[in-house]
Amino acid sequence: MPAPFRRTATISSALVTLAAAGCLAGPTPNDTTGQRLRVVMLLPPRAALSPLSDDAFKLSRLGIAEALTTLDTDGTPQPALALSWSRTDNRTWRFTLRDGVRFHDDTTLDAERAAHSITRAATARPKPRILDGIDLTVTPDGPATLVVRTDTPDPLLPQRLSSPQLSILAAKAYTGDTVDPRQAGTGPFVLTHLHGTQGATLHRFTGHWAGPATAPGIDVSFVPDGTARTAALRTGAADIVEAVPAAQATLLPADTYREVAMPRTNTLYLNTRHGPFTDPAVRAAARAAIRRDDLVRGVYENRADPAAGLLGPALPWTADRPARTQHPAAPAAGRKIVLATFSDRPELPEVATTLAQHLQAAGFTVQQVVREYAHIEADALAGHFDAFLLSRATTLDSGDPVAYLTSDFTCHGGFNIAQLCDPAVDQAISRAGAEANLTTRRARILAAEKTILETDAAVPLLHERVIQGNRPGTVDAMFDPRERLLVGHTTRVTR
Numbered sequence: 001m002p003a004p005f006r007r008t009a010t011i012s013s014a015l016v017t018l019a020a021a022g023c024l025a026g027p028t029p030n031d032t033t034g035q036r037l038r039v040v041m042l043l044p045p046r047a048a049l050s051p052l053s054d055d056a057f058k059l060s061r062l063g064i065a066e067a068l069t070t071l072d073t074d075g076t077p078q079p080a081l082a083l084s085w086s087r088t089d090n091r092t093w094r095f096t097l098r099d100g101v102r103f104h105d106d107t108t109l110d111a112e113r114a115a116h117s118i119t120r121a122a123t124a125r126p127k128p129r130i131l132d133g134i135d136l137t138v139t140p141d142g143p144a145t146l147v148v149r150t151d152t153p154d155p156l157l158p159q160r161l162s163s164p165q166l167s168i169l170a171a172k173a174y175t176g177d178t179v180d181p182r183q184a185g186t187g188p189f190v191l192t193h194l195h196g197t198q199g200a201t202l203h204r205f206t207g208h209w210a211g212p213a214t215a216p217g218i219d220v221s222f223v224p225d226g227t228a229r230t231a232a233l234r235t236g237a238a239d240i241v242e243a244v245p246a247a248q249a250t251l252l253p254a255d256t257y258r259e260v261a262m263p264r265t266n267t268l269y270l271n272t273r274h275g276p277f278t279d280p281a282v283r284a285a286a287r288a289a290i291r292r293d294d295l296v297r298g299v300y301e302n303r304a305d306p307a308a309g310l311l312g313p314a315l316p317w318t319a320d321r322p323a324r325t326q327h328p329a330a331p332a333a334g335r336k337i338v339l340a341t342f343s344d345r346p347e348l349p350e351v352a353t354t355l356a357q358h359l360q361a362a363g364f365t366v367q368q369v370v371r372e373y374a375h376i377e378a379d380a381l382a383g384h385f386d387a388f389l390l391s392r393a394t395t396l397d398s399g400d401p402v403a404y405l406t407s408d409f410t411c412h413g414g415f416n417i418a419q420l421c422d423p424a425v426d427q428a429i430s431r432a433g434a435e436a437n438l439t440t441r442r443a444r445i446l447a448a449e450k451t452i453l454e455t456d457a458a459v460p461l462l463h464e465r466v467i468q469g470n471r472p473g474t475v476d477a478m479f480d481p482r483e484r485l486l487v488g489h490t491t492r493v494t495r
Contacts (some may be wrong), residue, residue, distance in 0.1 A: 035493045036217045037474075039486070040232050042243040043344055044197035044222035046084055046374060050179045052124045056164035061486035062202060062218060065167035065185035068095055068146075069158050069481070075399030077158035081109065081168055081186065082146075090153040095146040095161075101209045103170035104183045104190045111140030117168045118148075118161070120179070125329065128165035130398055132407045132414050133433070134313035155436035159398040164484060188489055190214040195220055201242065206345030214492040226346040233257075233469040239493050240477050240486065241469035245346050246303040249467050256472065259465045262481045263314040263395040265307055266295075266351060268387055268459040269408075275386040276337055283456035286387070288329045290355065299350045305463045310449050311394055311401055312463030314481050321446045324453055332363035340369040341389035342376050351461070352389050383419045390417065395482060401445050403435045409452050418457040419426035425451050 039062070047053035051065060059065040068082040081278040082095040103110035115138040121128050122136055135151040148157060160166070175183035182191050188210070202218040221238070223229045226245035233256060244257055270277040270286060277283045292306040311318040337359070341352045349370050356366040369376070369385065380388045393480040394404050406429055407413045411421035429452040431445035452458060470477050473494045478485040 008381050009072060010179060014329075020349050034214065034216045036219055036236070037215045037491065037493060038221075038222050038227050038239045038486060040221045040238040040241045042222075042229070043224060043373075044171055045194070049194055049200070050122060050190065051165055051167045051169065051181060052128065052179055053165075056128075056167060057483060059167060059181055059187075059191075060164035060484045061462075061480075062191075062200075062220065063187040063189040063213065063487050064191045064487075065084050065164065065169060065181055066187050066204065067162050067164060067166050067168065068097075068118075069162040071159065071162050071399045071484075075159065075395070077162055078163070081114070085156065085158055093148050093157050094141070095148065097144045097146065098209060099144065102207045104172050104185055104205055105172055106207070107170050107172075108163045109168065109186060110143045111146050112143075113487065114138075114146055114168050115140050116171070116174075118146075118166055120174060121166050126144075128163065129407050129414060130160050130165060130403055132403060133410070133412070134160070148349055149340050153434060154194045155434075155441075156398055156400055156402070160403075163398065168232055180318050186407040189218055189487070195416065210489060213489050215487070218487060224344055230469070233471060236471060238469075239471045239474045240491075242486070243345075244332050244467040244469045246300045246467065247347075249303065250301065252469065257469045258479055259303060259467050260481050261305070261312070261314045262393075262464050262466045262483070263312065263401075264391060264393050264464045264466075265310055265312055266304075266389065266391050266461040266464065267307075267310065268355065268389055268461060269380075269417040270457055270459065271383050271388075271419055272455070272457050273421075274383055276335045277386055280327050280456060281331065282332065282335060284327040285329035285332040285335075285362060286359060286364070287326075287456050288457060289358045289364070290331070290461065291358055292461055294358070295351055295354055299347050299354060300462065300464075303465055303467065305465070306461035307462050309446075309453065310405075310458065310460050311445075312462070315395070315401070318446065318449075322450050325452050327454070327456060332359070334365070335363065336365045336367070337386035338367045339387045340371075340380065340385040341375060342373040343370050344373045345391050348389055348391060355389065355461075380417050381415065383417075386418050388460075393483070399482065400441075402429065402441075402451075405429045405445070405452065406433065409457070420452075420455060421458040422451075422455055422457075425455065428452075 045055045047055050049055045066080050069077040070080040072078050083098045085095045087093050118138045127319050137149050139147050141147050170184040188208045190205045193201040200220040204213050204216050229241050230248035233241045270283045295370040296304050296306050309417045341348045359366050407415040409420050410426045428448035432448045435441040435444050475492050478488050
């Protein structure tokens, strides 16, 4: 019968892919105790695991590299490579480094090395998104103290310095414009081999400042195909699987996966600079045409939450958002638009198809474009599409939404797909970013969200939940809605 044949073929393909990447390999000869973890990740590296790219999150999730601080579940900064910090004036902070930290190449962490890593990130082009709108200088003050100065007051600097893109690496990692994290991090696992876009091999770092990890190592596979990732979990070929597609979760026993509300929103960005959506009334027509419940039920099988705003239930304080004023909609009949998205997240093309149906029912003529993300990002940022569907992390790297709002919606934002430049929006985001009191800051963030959404430059659709697969016998895998942590010190398998 055709259906069983296709399923068998898919699983076989998954096993071949995982075997080629090393996930089916047994312990290496040096691993005398424990079982190696087999981890399947969603996206392959885009920049050879350089921390100056989004690959930085893989370094963090796999325990390869560490930053000065880390964030707890509430988004409050906690010690990592820095033990303590203090604010000496509005623009100056002092960080005291943890003693006895060694890199994977057996060199020692000191203030000069930390300053160099952060400076390289701060002067990179493009600049890491966590530093959008922030200029800083970092100087050592003795062997164990860093002085960080910002051009404007930044009450969230300790949160920013938790970003995986600001990881501290050994001197050997930096050669010209290249940053190579192999055997250069400080985390509990050493990256020894990167097998192109197929996989990676990691071994336990016995010299970690918190002691050696429980697992002797990690075999990583990068598998963009959601069906193949799910098959790896079902057949026992993997211990931990990232991003199980919602439609595939129904095929799994309930004890093999977990859902976590994420600070990630599917948003339709409308081009405010070129094309039909330069007219706010036409943007309002697109916003009014969308039926969110269709997306949640039909595409995500109720494993997502309809969006009431850009920020969702992963941030409980957003439930107190102020009421918005909505622009009246203009007739959409005869308006031709190009709607684009990417295929790396398997639900997005289906969401785009459903959106196209909604928009067509309202009178728009819709042409769809779907590519891999690596082949569509530049065109999206250049404003080549009328509408772009994106799955976007809303707290980015700091645990605070201001960096995301700045990046996506200010005149000089580095990820402004909507091409929005509105002085009222810039002012609202700036007021939020300058506020140090947490309660007041959150109120100002919600006021900025209101100002953005009243432009109809972005239409929030739904808030995703991450579905992470864990094979029975996998212990202490980490469920992190910020997608920074996955394998920790005590993560292990007992198969």
